[in-house]
Amino acid sequence: MSLLMPETGLLFWMLLAFGIVFLILAKFGWPVITGMVEKRTSFINESVKSAEEANKQLENIKIETAAIIAKAHEEEVKILKEAAEMRKQIIQDAKNAASEEAKKIVEATKEQIVAEKERALNEVKDQIAEISIQIAEKVVRDDLKNDKKQAEMIERLLNEIKTSH
Amino acid sequence: MRRLFYILFLSVFFSVNICASTPTEEGEKINVKEIIFDHIGDSYEWHITSVNGKHISIPLPIILFSEQSGFHMFMFSVFHHEESFKGFRIGEKDGKYAGKIVEVNAQGEEVRPWDFSLTKNALALIINCLLLVFIVLWVAKWYKKKPMEAPKGFRGVMEMLIMSVHDDIIKPCVGKDYKKYAPYLLTAFFFIFFNNIMGLIPIFPGGANTTGNIAVTIVLGLCTFFAVNIFGTKEYWKEILWPEVPTWMKAPIPLMPVIELFGIFTKPFALIIRLFANIMAGHSIVLGLTCLVFITAQMGEVVNGSMTVVSVLFSIFMNCLELLVAYIQAYVFTMLSSVFIGLSRVESHH
Amino acid sequence: MLATILGEVVLAQIGATLGAALAVIGASLGIGKIGSSAMEAIARQPESAGDIRTTMIIIAALIEGAALFAIVVCLMAL
Numbered sequence: 361m362s363l364l365m366p367e368t369g370l371l372f373w374m375l376l377a378f379g380i381v382f383l384i385l386a387k388f389g390w391p392v393i394t395g396m397v398e399k400r401t402s403f404i405n406e407s408v409k410s411a412e413e414a415n416k417q418l419e420n421i422k423i424e425t426a427a428i429i430a431k432a433h434e435e436e437v438k439i440l441k442e443a444a445e446m447r448k449q450i451i452q453d454a455k456n457a458a459s460e461e462a463k464k465i466v467e468a469t470k471e472q473i474v475a476e477k478e479r480a481l482n483e484v485k486d487q488i489a490e491i492s493i494q495i496a497e498k499v500v501r502d503d504l505k506n507d508k509k510q511a512e513m514i515e516r517l518l519n520e521i522k523t524s525h
Numbered sequence: 526m527r528r529l530f531y532i533l534f535l536s537v538f539f540s541v542n543i544c545a546s547t548p549t550e551e552g553e554k555i556n557v558k559e560i561i562f563d564h565i566g567d568s569y570e571w572h573i574t575s576v577n578g579k580h581i582s583i584p585l586p587i588i589l590f591s592e593q594s595g596f597h598m599f600m601f602s603v604f605h606h607e608e609s610f611k612g613f614r615i616g617e618k619d620g621k622y623a624g625k626i627v628e629v630n631a632q633g634e635e636v637r638p639w640d641f642s643l644t645k646n647a648l649a650l651i652i653n654c655l656l657l658v659f660i661v662l663w664v665a666k667w668y669k670k671k672p673m674e675a676p677k678g679f680r681g682v683m684e685m686l687i688m689s690v691h692d693d694i695i696k697p698c699v700g701k702d703y704k705k706y707a708p709y710l711l712t713a714f715f716f717i718f719f720n721n722i723m724g725l726i727p728i729f730p731g732g733a734n735t736t737g738n739i740a741v742t743i744v745l746g747l748c749t750f751f752a753v754n755i756f757g758t759k760e761y762w763k764e765i766l767w768p769e770v771p772t773w774m775k776a777p778i779p780l781m782p783v784i785e786l787f788g789i790f791t792k793p794f795a796l797i798i799r800l801f802a803n804i805m806a807g808h809s810i811v812l813g814l815t816c817l818v819f820i821t822a823q824m825g826e827v828v829n830g831s832m833t834v835v836s837v838l839f840s841i842f843m844n845c846l847e848l849l850v851a852y853i854q855a856y857v858f859t860m861l862s863s864v865f866i867g868l869s870r871v872e873s874h875h
Numbered sequence: 876m877l878a879t880i881l882g883e884v885v886l887a888q889i890g891a892t893l894g895a896a897l898a899v900i901g902a903s904l905g906i907g908k909i910g911s912s913a914m915e916a917i918a919r920q921p922e923s924a925g926d927i928r929t930t931m932i933i934i935a936a937l938i939e940g941a942a943l944f945a946i947v948v949c950l951m952a953l
Contacts, residue, residue, distance in 0.1 A: 362623070363805070364951060366740035367567065369588075369640040373647035374744045377654045381716065386708035389661040394691055394707065396668035397684065403673060795940055802943030803936075857936040 492517075537834045555823070557816045561809050565734045567644045568624065569601040573729055585648060589613065591628055591638035613638070649723070649733030650741065656730075657719050690714050690859065698863035699870070706866050709752060713745060714859040721804060721851030725811075725844060736854075737805035739797070746797035749862045754789065757869035764871070765789065792865055796858055803854050807847040814840045891952040894945060902942030906935050 496517070572582040584602040591597065594612060603610045612629065616622030620635075626642075627635045643651075664683045667676045676684055694714075695707050720741070723731040735741050765785040767775060774781045814836050821832040913931040917924045 363562075363566070364739055364947065366738075366743050367640065367644075369642050369644065370567065370646055370650075370738060370740035371744065372641055373643070374650060374741050377650045378712075378716065378744055378748070381654045381658055382709065382712045384658050385661055385712050389658075389665050390687075390708045390711050392665040392668055393661075393684065393687055396672055397688055400673055400675075795944075798944055798947060799936070799940030802947050803939065806943060806946065853932060853936050857933060857940075860933065 533834070533838070537831045555816065555819045557813060557820065560816055561812045564812050565737060565805055565808055566624075567646045567738065569604075569626070569642060569644055571645045571648065571729070571733075585643050585645065587626065587640075587642040589626065589638045589640055589642070593628065593630060593638075645733050646735050646738050646741070649730070649735050650720070652730050653720050653723050653735065654716070656723075657715055661715065687711065687715075690856075694856070694860050695863050698860060699867040702870060703863075705756075706752065706863070709748065710859050710863050710866075713748070713862060714855050717745070717800065717858055718851060718855040721854065722848070724804065724808065725847055725851065734805065734808050736800060737808055739801050742797045742801040745800070745858070746793040749796060749865065750789075750793040752862070753793075753865045753869045756866070758871060760871050760873045761869045792861075796861060800854050800858055803850055807843070807850050811840060811843050811847065814843060887952050891949040894952070895949040898942045898945030898949070901945075902938055905938045909934050909938070 496513070569587060570582045570584045572580060574581050584600045584605075587597075587599055587601055589597045591613075597611060597613070599610065604615060608614055613626050614628075616625050616627045616635065618624075622635065622637055625637060626640060628638055630636045660683065664676070664680050664687075667680050675681065690711060691707060695710050696703050699706055699710075717736055720735045724734050724736065726732055765788075766782050768781050768785060770781050817836040818829070818833050821829045909931055913927050916927050
């Protein structure tokens with residue numbers, strides 16, 4: 361029976377000791393430990409979550425980069441094609457312009473030749489006239505002592521010149 | 526398995542042989558019951574060992590407050606030389622106050638003064654509490670130094686234990702506002718666990734049967750009692766005093782309220798008695814098995830040799846069982862306290 | 876003679892030991908039942924073996940508490 365009767369002294373000391381232990385630990389012990397462990401778990405959870413998000417974003421960025429690179433390739437091909445066509449076009453234009461120029465020069469030359477021919481012909485005509493006159497003079501000096509024969513000779517010469525033209 | 530059996534058999538055999546050659550001697554009868562109750566109970570000195578018949582023990586301070594003569598404080602060693610000191614003496618062996626300090630009051634009766642001595646259990650309590658505070662604060666110091674790292678070694682084990690109690694017992698059983706009650710429940714768990722473990726260690730700072738003493742468990746049970754009933758919600762009290770049962774159970778003769786009121790007291794009482802009886806019974810068994818050796822010492826050497834081996838083996842087994850019981854009793858106390866607290870924080874269902 | 880044999884002290888001791896024995900029988904029956912149903916439950920669903928083991932130990936502690944009530948009363952009577 362004495363086992364089941366609590367001793368007052370021991371009750372007092374137990375109350376004192378347990379109370380002090382409880383106060384000390386409730387203030388400086390347990391909140392520190394459980395708070396830090398919970399902070400650590402939430403930190404780890406958040407880190408895991410943000411690592412996952414960063415991975416996802418990285419994936420997205422990779423996909424976008426690949427798309428950009430593909431588009432850049434297409435553009436490159438297009439630009440090359442355009443450049444080739446433009447080159448052909450320029451050459452063609454240059455050829456056309458050159459041939460036109462050549463035609464114009466040819467025309468001009470032709471005209472020039474015609475003009476020169478005319479002038480040369482005119483000169484030659486003049487010369488011929490002169491020479492012929494001289495010849496005629498000489499020939500006709502004899503004949504042209506006669507006036508009538510002079511007029512007849514001139515008319516015949518003029519008609520012959522006119523018809524030869 | 527067979528090797529173990531061979532080792533056991535050979536040890537019994539050899540111990541029998543060795544002991545059979547020494548002569549027997551007369552000794553006094555061993556009073557097992559007295560030894561056990563001595564070790565389990567409280568005392569004014571801490572008996573460490575006995576060398577050659579001389580007792581080596583630490584005398585402890587005695588603090589008395591007597592109604593006749595006022596406040597006294599002295600060491601227990603005065604009673605080694607004198608029978609009575611300043612009117613106080615130790616109660617006689619088989620009387621009502623066996624082993625405790627008594628005095629004679631004005632009417633000539635033997636009464637006990639107010640006894641606040643630092644007995645063996647009180648000193649052991651203080652030592653264990655200091656150890657507990659020291660260990661927990663040492664663990665908490667790590668978190669101030671390195672907040673985001675996991676601790677290693679003994680600190681890691683302590684953190685694992687603390688968080689397992691916090692996450693597996695307190696959080697699910699208390700419910701929503703577990704943060705308010707977690708300090709008390711954690712303190713209760715570790716207090717009981719440390720005291721149980723220290724009670725299993727045979728030599729000086731350990732070896733005192735603290736949690737097997739009814740006063741210690743009464744305080745623990747009272748703390749749970751107050752934690753449950755003072756912080757109980759209105760709904761909790763309503764369910765006790767006016768439960769939702771058919772009216773004939775509550776109105777003219779309040780049957781259910783009386784049963785519920787009884788329940789308020791029996792639940793902490795069960796906690797008290799469970800812890801006390803488990804630990805006391807465990808220590809008694811270990812002590813009894815150890816006394817087995819001394820009992821058989823008088824019956825002859827052969828019996829003594831073989832029973833020593835048996836007793837040692839059983840003691841090993843019982844000590845391992847007591848380790849398990851130390852943890853389980855702390856676990857069950859904390860779990861039931863948290864369940865009761867959770868039940869008292871009930872919200873209205875409507 | 877009967878009065879001396881059935882002296883107060885002896886009767887109390889007989890009563891105490893019988894009471895303790897009955898309490899232990901009751902406790903062991905109860906814990907045996909728990910153990911057997913726990914085994915069956917683990918056999919049915921091996922993945923909840925941890926939960927079942929914990930619950931079994933807790934309930935065993937509760938039953939032992941009730942048995943130790945009786946032991947304490949018997950020790951008082953001894």
